[in-house]
Amino acid sequence: MEVKHQVFVSSTYRDLVEERKEVIHALLELDCIPAGMELFPATDEDAWSLITEIIDGCDYYILILAGKYGSTNSDGVGYTEMEFDYAVATGKPVICFVHENIGDLSSSKVESSEVGKERLEKFRSKAQLKHCKFWTSPHDLGGKVSRSLIQLKKKHPSDGWVPGRYAADQNMLSEMERLRSRVIELESLANENSAPKDFDELIGGEDEYKIAWNLFVDSEGNSENINLSATWDRIFSYCGTALVGECTSQDLAQKIRLVYFHAIPKEYRDFNKFERIVLYKNCEDQICVQLQALGLMTTGDKKRSVSDTNTYWKLTPFGEKYLIKVRALRRSSSR
Missing domain, CATH: 3.40.50.10140 (Toll/interleukin-1 receptor homology (TIR) domain)
Known part of the structure; x- marks a missing residue:
């Protein structure tokens, strides 16, 4: 036996x-x-x-x-x-x-x-x-x-x-x-x-993603191309709240625009309006691909009408935990 x-x-x-x-x-x-x-x-x-x-x-x-x-x-x-x-x-x-x-x-x-x-x-x-x-x-x-x-x-x-x-x-x-x-x-x-197997090999966290935008630099209407930077954690902290209940690609793009609008140097902020900021499609696509590769978001799966042709995104289970990590308020380390 x-x-x-x-x-x-x-x-x-x-x-x-x-x-x-x-x-x-x-x-x-x-x-x-x-x-x-x-x-x-x-x-x-x-x-x-x-x-x-x-x-x-x-x-x-x-x-x-x-x-x-x-x-x-x-x-x-x-x-x-x-x-x-x-x-x-x-x-x-x-x-x-x-x-x-x-x-x-x-x-x-x-x-x-x-x-x-x-x-x-x-x-x-x-x-x-x-x-x-x-x-x-x-x-x-x-x-x-x-x-x-x-x-x-x-x-x-x-x-x-x-x-x-x-x-x-x-x-x-x-x-x-x-x-x-x-x-x-x-x-x-x-x-x-869990995080993807290659999570530590991917660009993310405190790594920065730069986007060059043409900004007004004075009240005379003069403009320059200026590199605006945001860390991947900062990008995700803005986008994550919209992803909680699923959001459209347009909603996600608005959050990304807001990240970089807030990255405009203070000396130029008053000369530029949020409505003027344009998010280039290739930059939007790269950010979406990277957030998926990091295991933070995936395509939405809620049932919607046939006439709804929008692309929807949502947090992954790992993304939910990571969002809490980057957004949670913490005590000052100086205490």
Whole structure:
């Protein structure tokens, strides 16, 4: 009779979404049952009791470490490290996968504080005392998990789980199907709420986009071509509020014009009127393409009359979070 094994996958989450997907797929291909806290719905039970209960029910434990130490308890110990320590203390067969070179990771995926870096380095050293492999990419990680788990199962045989068709009742089968659906749902949600894979490689944030406009420079009507600059975050902060409920291309263009009207130097502001500002089509198109590439907006999907030929735009789920980030009021750092 074929035996299936349950494997607890422990890691930080937000910075390792793609890596966890590769590992989960690798485990499923090996007929293993992946387990991890993001796969389970919230309960009223004590969180740590639930974690230990799940680890106890698993046959093997996998640790994935990259550039983040992760959230900590009140004593400053990371939850991922607590899971690792518990698995080791209870004699669970453990295998660790540590990123080979943290310097290759983007700044958003590494610890920024000295305290976080120190904690991570100590954890990496501890993990390397166990059976450890180094990885460089999600695909590389998935392959190494597959090969390593085969060897781990041979070295540490486990009773595992009996397939449902032999021992599970209908309730068990329904629960398994529910959990599979939950995995798919969470993976889809993570993709929708995450930045595009190449987000850090794209021009955006505090990078500037310049547009040359012919402006009046004095009360005599003399004009000059002047470069007006606005950061991509500033452009999005103006456009984002219109995108909340979907807007037309014309509405979006008006917001972009307003950004650059406010970028006119003060000494020329009184000589130029907003109505005179013209947004060139190629500039409008470039801004629209860039906001889409950054994963901040997409085409609208509300039902409208057949006679409505306007193009509509709306925020993406990631765009909604990013808009809050760039528009939210913050306390002064000087306090």
